[in-house]
Amino acid sequence: xxxxxxxxxxxxxxxxxxxxxxxxxxxxxxxxxxxxxxxxxxxxxxxxxxxxxxxxxxxxxxxxxxxxxxxxxxxxxxxxxxxxxxxxxxxxxxxxxxxxxxxxxxxxxxxxxxxxxxxxxxxxxxxxxxxxxxxxxxxxxxxxxxxxxxxxxxxxxxxxxxxxxxxxxxxxxxxxxxxxxxxxxxxxxxxxxxxxxxxxxxxxxxxxxxxxxxxxxxxxxxxxxxxxxxxxxxxxxxxxxxxxxxxxxxxxxxxxxxxxxxxxxxxxxxxxxxxxxxxxxxxxxxxxxxxxxxxxxxxxxxxxxxxxxxxxxxxxxxxxxxxxxxxxxxxxxxxxxxxxxxxxxxxxxxxxxxxxxxxxxxxxxxxxxxxxxxxx
Amino acid sequence: xxxxxxxxxxxxxxxxxxxxxxxxxxxxxxxxxxxxxxxxxxxxxxxxxxxxxxxxxxxxxxxxxxxxxxxxxxxxxxxxxxxxxxxxxxxxxxxxxxxxxxxxxxxxxxxxxxxxxxxxxxxxxxxxxx
Numbered sequence: 001x002x003x004x005x006x007x008x009x010x011x012x013x014x015x016x017x018x019x020x021x022x023x024x025x026x027x028x029x030x031x032x033x034x035x036x037x038x039x040x041x042x043x044x045x046x047x048x049x050x051x052x053x054x055x056x057x058x059x060x061x062x063x064x065x066x067x068x069x070x071x072x073x074x075x076x077x078x079x080x081x082x083x084x085x086x087x088x089x090x091x092x093x094x095x096x097x098x099x100x101x102x103x104x105x106x107x108x109x110x111x112x113x114x115x116x117x118x119x120x121x122x123x124x125x126x127x128x129x130x131x132x133x134x135x136x137x138x139x140x141x142x143x144x145x146x147x148x149x150x151x152x153x154x155x156x157x158x159x160x161x162x163x164x165x166x167x168x169x170x171x172x173x174x175x176x177x178x179x180x181x182x183x184x185x186x187x188x189x190x191x192x193x194x195x196x197x198x199x200x201x202x203x204x205x206x207x208x209x210x211x212x213x214x215x216x217x218x219x220x221x222x223x224x225x226x227x228x229x230x231x232x233x234x235x236x237x238x239x240x241x242x243x244x245x246x247x248x249x250x251x252x253x254x255x256x257x258x259x260x261x262x263x264x265x266x267x268x269x270x271x272x273x274x275x276x277x278x279x280x281x282x283x284x285x286x287x288x289x290x291x292x293x294x295x296x297x298x299x300x301x302x303x304x305x306x307x308x309x310x311x312x313x314x315x316x317x318x319x320x321x322x323x324x325x326x327x328x329x330x331x332x333x334x335x336x337x338x339x340x341x342x343x344x345x346x347x348x349x350x351x352x353x354x355x356x357x358x359x360x361x362x363x364x365x366x367x368x369x370x371x372x373x374x375x376x
Numbered sequence: 377x378x379x380x381x382x383x384x385x386x387x388x389x390x391x392x393x394x395x396x397x398x399x400x401x402x403x404x405x406x407x408x409x410x411x412x413x414x415x416x417x418x419x420x421x422x423x424x425x426x427x428x429x430x431x432x433x434x435x436x437x438x439x440x441x442x443x444x445x446x447x448x449x450x451x452x453x454x455x456x457x458x459x460x461x462x463x464x465x466x467x468x469x470x471x472x473x474x475x476x477x478x479x480x481x482x483x484x485x486x487x488x489x490x491x492x493x494x495x496x497x498x499x500x501x502x503x504x505x506x
Contacts, residue, residue, distance in 0.1 A: 066438035069471035133392050140401055147413075154417035154485070160471045168472070172415065196392045201385030298436055298477075 014042055019357075021050045024127045025364030027077045027120070028371035030344065032364075036357060044352035046344050052375040056334050063329045064090050064164060065298035072158045074336060075373045077120050080113035081314035082336075083162035088243065089323040090164040092308040094301070101289040102166035103244045108179075108282045109152070109161060110244075110312070115186070115275045116145040117315035118268050121368060125265065126197065128361040129206045134197045141189065144182055151175060166292035176283050183276050183283075190272065198269055207262035211351055211363040215259060221346045224339045225317025226271070227367055230264035232257040237313040251278050261366035271315075302329050316340065316368035338373030417470040418489035420463050420503035424449065426482035429457035433474035433483055441467035442474060449505070452480075465491070465499040 020031030029050035035043035055074055059067040071086040072079035084106060091098060119142035126134030146156040151172050153159035161168050197203055213223065215231040228235050234253040238246040254270030256263035295301060303325030311320045317339025326332040344367075351363060403410060424447065434442040444459035451460065461474070461483065475483050483503065493499070 062438050065473065066436065069438060069469060069473065150413050150416060154413075154415050154472065155470070158469075168476075169415070192392070195388040197389075199385050200389045201382040202389075204382070204385060 013037060018047075019360050021047075023361055024124065025361035026369045026371055027124065030369065030371035030374070032348075032352070032360060034352070034357070034360070039357050041352050041355050041357065041360070044349050046349055048344070048371055048374050050375075051372050055376045056336060059334050060331050063298045064094075064301055064303060064331065065295070067331070068163060069160050072160055073372070074376050075314070075319075075338065075370050076157065077370060078113050078117040078314050078316070079158055080109050080162060081312040081319045083159070084110060084244075085310050085312045085319055085321040086323075087162050087164045088312075089308050089310045089321050090303070092310065093303045093306055093323060093325045094164070095304070096165050096293055096295075098166050098293060099290045100245070100287045102291050104282055104286050105167050105171065105291065106162055107244050107246065107249070108279060108286075109149075109159070109167075111275045111278045111282070112145055112149065112179075114315045115272060115279075116142045116149075118272050118275075119145070121268060121315065121365065122193070122197070124365045125362070128365045129203065131197065131200075131203065134193065137189075137193070141186060144185070148175070148179060148182060151178075163292065165295050166290070168292070170291050171286075176286060179279065180283055183279055186272075187276055190269075194269070198265065204262060206359075206362065207260065207265055207366070208258070209260050210355070210359050211261045211264075211366050213259050213347065213351070217347075222342050223317070223347060225314070225368060226264045226267040227317065227339075227343060227347070229253065229255045229267045231259045237311045237318045241311065243310075243312065249278050249281050261362060264366050268315075299329060302327055303331065307333075314339065316370060317343070319373075336373065336376040338370065338376070340367075340369045340371070341374050343367040344369045344371070344374055412487035414487065416487040416489065417472050417485045418487050419485070419491070419501070420461075420474075421484045421486050421506045422460060422503035423482040423484075424451045424460060424505045426480040427452055427455060427460050428480055428482075429455040429459045430479065431457070431459070431461075432477045432479065433461050436473045436477050438471075438473070439467040439469055441465075441469075443500075445502075452482075461503065463501045463503060465501050466496070 014035045014037050016033065016035050018031050019034050021029035031047045033045040033047055034041050055070060059070055068086055071082040074082045119138040123135040123138040149159055150156050152175060153161035213227060213231055218228045218231045218233060224235065232255050234255050236253040239253050251274045254267050254274065256266050305325060305327050307324040309320065309322050311318050320337040322335040323331055324333040348364065348367060352360060355363060429444065431444050434444050441464045442461045445462045447458055447460040472485060475485055
């Protein structure tokens, strides 16, 4: 029997394919339904749902202490901003005050996480355009950061370290020296990446004028992270509404005006320098003191009635949590809003129209889309 | 439209060739193995002479991965319940909350983390008595 829809597509001269759910464009499962005219995309529709695990409801059914182990799973490549958001939200609801040392350690963890997330992005961006060397190097150097995470937190990817009231463990002996040595190594190596990737004529050809975001839409649609900074708009939660000790640290918010994938790549490259700069300040100024304030037992830890909204800047943009307590040990409501939800729907669908099929993974990676956080 | 040749951008990437004569960072596994990391969250250990069988670890486990089962062998005389934790590694997420709430510090995590078995039932793991 003839399929009328199929016939119409043949008559149009377009074909429909599913790009994904597994492909090099994103870290996770998400597919794009693409209508193609030859190699050119005429319509793109985002399909998510492959990773839905109901994080928000799982968290609402566990005590505040138990739930902190779930939040890191909301984003695989960079779990720590979720831990920070959750811990800070619980602290604001319960009226807890954390020590200066815990704040500095948290900033250190967040910046190490940003750095490793940018390396992972670099590996993905290199892979999506067929660059063979950068993915190998970047994943290797990310592993050196994960080695330090392993020593500090006991885990390489899911750290479960930033905890309501502080952090879970104190720094191991000699950790700051090892971090300082690693920063020296990474800083020495970054110019090599410039030579083979960021200044590479082939890479520029692939990334320039691809995935161009309109600057006036960037603010109206709520884009964040390298996407909005790649449009020349210096928005960064760390600077606009500082948390922890970011107001005491010196760092720049890098911007580019190209609005394309190359501009976003340069923003991320400059952010790696800034993260190293922040980490050096944190290492030099690390105060002594307690790492954790006293918490009640987990069944007796009741969250007072009230609500809070917290934001943390991740490598891919602003992570926001809305949390409400109701005098019980459970959260009444938790809502997670990651940067990818607008990047994957509002931005990506129109951005792909007119693009080439070979640029789909490139554009998705350039926007830093992370499906698990869309399907929280 | 004029075509400007980016000579620097064309030549510079070949500088990566110098790394082809350098030693690799990777380990020749399994001949070489990486060192255990102190504090790594691996398998559970439970010192039976200290465990009081309180069940705090079972209570806090958000994955319901811990069952309190009859102890085999010599146990702490203060263990009134006679029960000790057994971990289901099909459920455990190695968060370490169970070790945090352990009053006598009998339950801990060791660095060892490699386990393979064809028998899914063997993932119900009795922590080593150490």
